[in-house]
Amino acid sequence: MESGATATEAATHAVVQVVGGGTPQATGSFGFWFADQRWQWSDEVAVMHGYEPGTVTPTTELLLSHKHPDDRAQVAETIAKSLRNAEPFCSRHRIIDTTGQMRHVIVLGDTMTDDDGKVVGTTGYYVDLTETFDEQRQETLANALPELFEARAVIEQAKGVLMRVYRLNAEQAFRVLQWRSQETNIKLRTLATRLIAELDSLPPAPPQVQTAFDHLLLTMHEQAGPE
Template identity: 65%
Template sequence: MPGEAQGLARPVESDTVRPAEEVLGTGRSQSAGTFRFWLADQRWEWSDEVAIIHGYEPGTVRPTTELLLSHKHPDDRDQVANTIARTVETGEPFCSRHRIIDTGGVLHHILVVGDDMRDDNGDVIGTSGYYIDLTNALEEDRRQTLDGALPELYSARAAIEQAKGALMLIYGITEDQAFRVLTWRSQETGTKLRALATQLVSEVTTLDSSMVELRTRFDHLLLTVHERM
């Protein structure tokens, strides 16, 4: 069994990161959750949903870097450890796509989307964002989304396909997983899928950085694009 329970996981509450129950909605699968990481004492907080993704009952585990790494797939562990070390060293947000193994031995494909966490003076004090479980394609969500948006989907197909392509390139995920991320942001922000995709495509062309910086900038864009619509 990967890792051991250490204390209690505390729900993440923030003005910038919404509770995962608001993201997912009542009765939906626990496929996304929030996290925070403080640089000063390297302290983690998980929402209940992130604990569940890792196989823990809410309120039974206190996340630590050691615990996080114990759940990573052996082939991905060094990559995640280096990403966390870079976050501690540079203050850049913790962002990653990797595999974890939960307490029941089940493999999950995870996308971590993070952004800067700042104090009242604007100084970076950590990173906060979302864990998204991409293990399943969520065909039910796809059908529900398409059923609700079908009349406008045909005229919006180009923007949606381009936005999916950007997500696939930046995160190295499949087409179905990219669609899942788009629909997740659409549902969470109450924004129409076409409008979100169109705005995302229009802004992604302004990103001009190295691949590592591009991923960080894209994470910020993905989490904030709805605010400029």
Template identity: 60%
Template sequence: MESGLTPEDARAFDRVLGAGTPQNVGYFHFWFSGQKWEWSDEVARMHGYVSGMEPTTELLLAHKHPDDRAQVASALAKSIETGEPFCSSHRIIDTEGGVHHVIVVADRMVDGKNEVIGTSGYYIDVTTTIAEHRRETLDDTLPELYAARAVIEQAKGALMLVYGLNAEQAFRVLSWRSQETNTKLRALATQLVTDLRSMVHSTTGMRTEFDHLLLTVHTRIPSDGPAT
């Protein structure tokens, strides 16, 4: 039996996958000098603001869940002190009192001389929604996808470990990177699992190193890499 998807199944997969990917993803830039922030309209909306709202460190910290605020403040201070990217898994409270579970995936931001001047990346809202249940529909509708599931499950497991996500949230993050970079999901997962073998595995730097791998994994996929 052929393991690849038929064109009809591939189109069905895209429809289901599109319904289950996270829509609340937005970028940010943070310059260490002067602690200047820039965020996309999507990140502003996560916090309950319309476009045009100028973020500050104080504003961002004020929206952190009280139980997570100290941890985020510490991560920011460390980022400024060491030049490491700002990355975190925490909760934010929007202007209406709604709680959002987010992960911040970031990398270094450098100037023309390749000197670190800040950090930039993405806020990903992984709050549980009805969209997460679409994964069950995907499994029922496209059994042919099982041929690619082993490596996808490995990549999901890495995301779950590093970011503290559940299986559905991890799949949504993988799907987001697949669509954001116009890369086949299976190829992305395969390369990410391959990259994991090269990690230094330092206790303090694992999250930062993994963020970099996740944000750049599509650039290392061979041109003849596997297709989902």
């Protein structure tokens, strides 16, 4: 940005970096085939665990070995349930990489089907929630541009839903929304509006509501909806 830019232009630039733009979140994809319990990690997921891309073949045993000891049993049961019920593997937990660093991650999955429509596995994303946003950009988003207040209202609603469903704090929930905005190239406000509009379509009680919400979060960009 040129040195002669106004304060308003500077604020607008900072907001653009936060809302639907800026540096991509620390995310990576995975696939898990039920029949042979075969895993596939993207390079980003390998790096989250501390490995150079292409140097490790993920397995359930390796995956569980990186879970925080207090989270390992929960994740193991989630994977076992995924195999028993042929349903997506989704979880929020902590991992320990090869250097001993702890990372907070959320894993969002959807069903993987073959040509006949049979569920054969789950595929989705790891989202690293460890790092925090730059405080100055958060302050800009909250206070600098009054015209964003209406957009913020629906974004706050969507954040509240994510906080409740996935047990996230406010910043982590915003990271998930920002990730989906960047991944789908849809404005954050539009994505939040669609999410809120589709909530009534979810089943009324767990565990179906968890799986249905995961599917909604990963696919709502494909549906026509409110702007």
